[in-house]
Amino acid sequence: NRHHACNVRSRSISVEALKPSDTFPRRHNSATSDELINMAQTCGFSNLNSLIDATIPLSIRRKEMSFNTFDEGLTEAEMMLHMKSLESKNKCFKSYIGMGYYDTHVPPVILRNIMENPAWYTQYTPYQAEISQGRLESLMNYQTMVADLTALPMSNASLLDEGTAAAEAMWMCSNIHKGKRKTFVIANNCHPQTIDICMTRATGFGIKVVAVDVKDVDYGSGDVCGVLVQYPGTEGEIMDYGEFVKEAHSHAVKVVMATDLLALTMLKPPGEFGVDIVVGSTQRFGVPMGYGGPHAAFLATSQEYKRMMPGRIIGISVDSCGKSALRMALQTREQHIRRDKATSNICTAQALLANMAAMYAVYHGPEGLQTIAQRVHGLAGVFALGLKKLGTEVQDLPFFDTVKIKTANAQAIADVARKSEINLRVVDGNIITVAFDETTTLEDVDNLFKVFSNGKHVSFTAASLAPEVQIALPSGLIRKSPYLTHPIFNMYHTEHEMLRYIHRLQSKDLSLCHSMIPLGSCTMKLNATTEMMPVTWPKFANIHPFAPIEQAQGYQEMFKNLGNMLCEISGFDSFSLQPNAGAAGEYAGLMVIRAYHLARGDHHRNVCIIPVSAHGTNPASAAMCGMKIVSIGTDAKGNINIEELRKAAETHKDNLSTLMVTYPSTHGVYEEGIDEICKIIHDNGGQVYMDGANMNAQVGLTSPGWIGADVCHLNLHKTFCIPHGGGGPGMGPIGVKKHLAPFLPSHPVVPTGGIPAPDKTQPVGTISAAPWGSALILPISYSYIAMMGSKGLTEASKTAILKANYMAKRLETHYPVLFRGANGTVAHEFIIDLRGFKNSTGIEAEDVAKRLIDYGFHGPTMSFPVPGTLMIEPTESESKAELDRFCDALISIRQEIAEIENGKADINNNVLKGAPHPPSLLMGDAWTKPYSREYAAFPVSWLRVSKFWPSTGRIDNVYGDRNLVCTLPQE
């Protein structure tokens, strides 16, 4: 053949080269080997490993990490196949279980453009309000939605779940009574998980909980601070609480009501009964059940109690141009400022889910919601009528969506139902409840008739019964007041309008889609698409948390694998996946320690030592466990003052419960003495609680268990890739050593405990409403770990540390870098000190953060743990080019500060104080600034290629707190 050249070059091939090429670590960890060397050398080390060796104390350095499964790391395609196979092991039966979880139609436009959209889910909590106006508006919609539907004046911007929201309300009641009344009453028509969470929480607070039938509530003792009831009740009944509230108020007892927003579109709202605090979940507003979460809960109350409210609150203020603008209000209530005196320990909440629920209300509008509610109510009515015709006894109290049925053998019926892929709630041997939701159809009701007809022919259909049904609600309980009257809830009811509204908001918010978000202590790393994809697959999304475990075998297998891998990573023996955020993990972990001491008879052990540098959630969580907090200081190098610690431990020897310690420290340093510290605590009878927020500096290199900690929470939304979602969701599972494993939390509906399971169990109680917390987002962390493999994870830690050191090196000649380890290196984050500029130039940390916005960046963590500083954490996922760009921005800003120092710029009117500069200001016809427009807008050349514009000028925090408005103002 004339085309066939004879001169053939051949070579043999390696098996390695034939393995799949879509490996993940190189997509996650950003650094070529040249860059690794280059950065290490910039830091004065010959290579990455020598920098790491010099950084991490040898005494705590672990030899190796290896997993029984996935040690080599799956490729992205392999991961997808694995997750598909897990998904196929889950079964989505029709759920009529109710109990706070309902199937729902996630509007596809919201699914795709929020839940599956990195421009929404990779946002950070809106601390930099000028580049967060989109989600702030949406959260304002959320607060307005809750306030309108509950008829209370104000709501927060989300809480973790309905059960913890109820517990927060309980604590508010106690606080309203200044702690003087020690009893809290819970009506037994609340969901069992709500009751258990409150009971668990009460033990820490030293509150006595009385659970009684709503008819038997008695305030005679005079010691009752509050009462919790549910409306509609867990078994479906709707009661008129008018008299009940009056009675409570006549004893100065505060009334907390757990409720259902969908029901409130038809029913007289809690506020009109005079209820003081309302809590609930917004899950059924278009957020998938997800085998338990994440979902947004809410807490609404009157302005009278605004300073006692837990959680973030969005409020209106004004910006530097005098325009109305949104930001988080009343932060002085929160743990990051008030620490153990805070209203709650909550930090990460459920922003993304709150936004989804709010958008659901925006999309449906008041009429649309009411249509859905009436339909659900109608189906329940049809069902009840059909049952009566079948001769089955049905509760005669009015109901909204849940029909209560009396029967000889409840379990037998449930078993029949199960065979038709239907889940019912068996309340007890004789009671079944059937809860309807938006997804129920007439055909579903027919199928239920079949289940309840005991094999007999059913002579009617749901459709045929409809005209006969009398929908009966007591007229006094029918809602008459309007809701969701704001134009936002009445303008975007077609998909185009909704799409554009979502994108309009999105365009105002900076996210990881734009640039690095180098927030110290927050680990804003890549949230890879492959990790995110299973989250919206139907058979992960649409499972009720209380579905029989055999229907969730895909989940259960994942929990097991994940638990084992987290044990290997952390050096612990068992994990609980229940806590829904870091702070919830802290609380859970401290409660476990408390239970351990109690179980040993050490009732007196209640002292918790906490360094002053600790995150605010630490003291706040300790306070929730009734612990006495002993603060200890740090030395000049930022390390825990070991002698002070020793003294404190010895002083409190008999009562020592716990040390809470963050490692590497919140100062960004691997303290050399950490093993000694652990020993001191143990020697004095205490337990070591390690705050795992900085786990990204440990994975594969050391571990909490190895170091000597007894408990630790892992923020899966930091180290393990769950995106921040603009302020949640998160997950804060806790790992424990063997001796603590029996005490890991359980659940009243689906018993849980440690993974792997310990030999015996003695659970501390219930921490979250769902047995495995926010199960739906666990695939993210699971996929991350499985795709990275032990080697990829270790590289990630090393790379993250290198990058922090590289940045510190580049910046150190421009800004003082606070705190370093023994060999002059920092951990995975570091602090630059801006306090020196205050006197000479008037410049504060905030000015630098706001000016960074003009450079297209989200500011680093401000004034934590040291006021007047910025804490920078690059993570392994940011490229050297991105780090350089960020350093260049900070260095350029340093020049801008120098202009003030040397008198070229005005101390009061300069480009930093004027920052950020929104387009409306920059292209205003009047320009009165002493610096130029172009300089304000384009201080560096890359901004000419593409720039993210802030949508407001600097926002005035004080004004907004003085004039609190936290619902949409009527136009």
Place this chain on the structure above:
Amino acid sequence: NRHHACNVRSRSISVEALKPSDTFPRRHNSATSDELINMAQTCGFSNLNSLIDATIPLSIRRKEMSFNTFDEGLTEAEMMLHMKSLESKNKCFKSYIGMGYYDTHVPPVILRNIMENPAWYTQYTPYQAEISQGRLESLMNYQTMVADLTALPMSNASLLDEGTAAAEAMWMCSNIHKGKRKTFVIANNCHPQTIDICMTRATGFGIKVVAVDVKDVDYGSGDVCGVLVQYPGTEGEIMDYGEFVKEAHSHAVKVVMATDLLALTMLKPPGEFGVDIVVGSTQRFGVPMGYGGPHAAFLATSQEYKRMMPGRIIGISVDSCGKSALRMALQTREQHIRRDKATSNICTAQALLANMAAMYAVYHGPEGLQTIAQRVHGLAGVFALGLKKLGTEVQDLPFFDTVKIKTANAQAIADVARKSEINLRVVDGNIITVAFDETTTLEDVDNLFKVFSNGKHVSFTAASLAPEVQIALPSGLIRKSPYLTHPIFNMYHTEHEMLRYIHRLQSKDLSLCHSMIPLGSCTMKLNATTEMMPVTWPKFANIHPFAPIEQAQGYQEMFKNLGNMLCEISGFDSFSLQPNAGAAGEYAGLMVIRAYHLARGDHHRNVCIIPVSAHGTNPASAAMCGMKIVSIGTDAKGNINIEELRKAAETHKDNLSTLMVTYPSTHGVYEEGIDEICKIIHDNGGQVYMDGANMNAQVGLTSPGWIGADVCHLNLHKTFCIPHGGGGPGMGPIGVKKHLAPFLPSHPVVPTGGIPAPDKTQPVGTISAAPWGSALILPISYSYIAMMGSKGLTEASKTAILKANYMAKRLETHYPVLFRGANGTVAHEFIIDLRGFKNSTGIEAEDVAKRLIDYGFHGPTMSFPVPGTLMIEPTESESKAELDRFCDALISIRQEIAEIENGKADINNNVLKGAPHPPSLLMGDAWTKPYSREYAAFPVSWLRVSKFWPSTGRIDNVYGDRNLVCTLPQE
């Protein structure tokens, strides 16, 4: 019970109220009943129906439309379930079929952020370059990728598929020879569908195709204009074409080469052989097989032939600020300007898929691509070695990814393979080929060994063989030249970098996520999420187009249902789903008419009458069928001059083939005489081809078949919701009357024909590379139709017409509205005339379109069909509020023109001539315009709430065409 109020209000419920509430038409059609009345009254009618009755000629008004399936319309959730059930009927076997289609790993970051992202897929073709710089850059990357890998100087920005690209190249060869050489040679190592498409195309062009073995090519006749070869060949062989090209060139024969970009990362590129034109598909660069498409094909050549190139070409130019900026180059080649003299009829191409493929190259970079190629090549090598060990005969020519096997009974082996869910290509009784791809694993090769071992134990594994394999490529065929050296291909290899690059580009482009895109003739309506979701489900995405039909039963069922519904909608008897765009449909339809005439012995019938107002694709397509075009004019009212038509028809009576007519007319009018027009044509022996671009004004109200047309294409990317994707994909299926059905296209690999199937078949040939065109996007149109139901669809048409009339009414006192129907109404679109401003103010249509950008809008269709006008089409999906906003913008612009008229604004230097105004200009330190910055930026208040910023000033088209640069300049 004291809580149980006694006063009960009850009401009965309707079955209607219990039906699912997630109905779709109200999400798609935007109008409350109040708004409908209000708009109708504004137009001078009492209600919607009276406006419709006055608008559509009674003589063509159909009575009703109803579907056998889905007539009532599925809800969104029901649609999802139906699509899931179809998906479950598709089976994804491992495909080794090759033939231009390969399984690929779509990088998840590209999948989610481009393919599943409405901000990308709802973009329009980048005619307004100032708000399209993102996709223009990406398409420039695409052209650079193709040019680099083929080693030719320039590429276009996509064509429909490899087969049609080869046919376009054939036509180029003919044109290069000015039509004087009438023979085109095709080597039989091309894919069979490529050969068939060229053959079909050749009959229209009057070209003689000779298909021969590559060894037997003979140019002795002197009549050969070009030769087409494939490299690597369809059966895998790699040959050295050096001598071959020399030989062809020595006869002045142009060489066209079909190739595979992945192979070219390792092989000497076509350009280095001296090949003149290179074509191919970029499908395997991260675009799913999708049972045939959509995928982007390319055509690369030298600058010498730039004016003969088919398709859109992106080039560099400068903007009004003197900065480099991108736009479509050399438009004077294209059908919309050159009509029947155009280089091609192509209009809608495959922009979205070109962008995906380009991003794949950006993500992998040159090393990454080569790694993939070497791995695929290595696996093929291992497989070939294993087969030899098993005693099977393997082709001894070098190969890249496809191994050719000689065997006694090919079909028997393929049948064994099928049992293991493996598809092989059976070339003939004794030949099998096995093509490897990126997704193949060592385990897959082991499974293949099992298939070929005939049940015997295999003593080796793929992994065990690897070290033994000698990868043998002729050294003269090994690529030595570099490629993809531009930084863009070398910077974004981690997911964060890729994510941000995609979002950076996205932020420059206006799409339906921002505002209405009221492009007359383009029907930019809602592309609903529910319609889009199945497109990326694995069992729709990952099926080879030549997989056995029983593996695609979900698809087949959909084709059948869709064909039936399209027949009902259009009034036809049978549909072909093969054409991949409107223009391809025109060509296919005309070829069918041609075949019909031929079959009746009417060889002389080749006259095609086309009104001057027709879209450029009409004459261009007719030219491709060798038809003689007779133009006819329109009367003062914009209607076809019926007497002129009659005269033309009668004059050409004996040779009359076809009338091409658009209905409602491109003037936005329902011509009263349309039925008479059809009759005149039929009476004179002609057939009526109706251009279905304006089908959105017909659905449910009239139909092409009812009116009297014989053939019609439907632009599924207009009326039927396939998003425009920034310039494709599209689908242009054709419907025909019974007498034409036998001639509908077939396919050489998988025979196809009309749906429903006619009694006999006599196919015209092959139109597209895949049997059912771009099958993967058919779920979009299918879901749209099924969710709307017959009533929803009819409402859509009515609402679209009402909205056009409403806008025309609001605008008519500000701008002359050209052309109206008999009762003063317009159809679903209308034309405003700007020609009057030219003399008095210097303002042209382009100035208004560019100024609209400052108002946040994409300009309407410019100068089609009437130069100096704008054609506005709102569609049913735009809310009244959005229409009003757009009208307000145009009215405000009219005031700006008035300022020039009355001398307040400078005729040369005004806010229209200066538009659009990018931020860099608006906040420049120097502002020399006679109007204010704020007025330029914020002429209306809604822009203060949210504004989409253009990223460049006005772009100079002429400069770029004079200095053509259409690959990324090295920096």
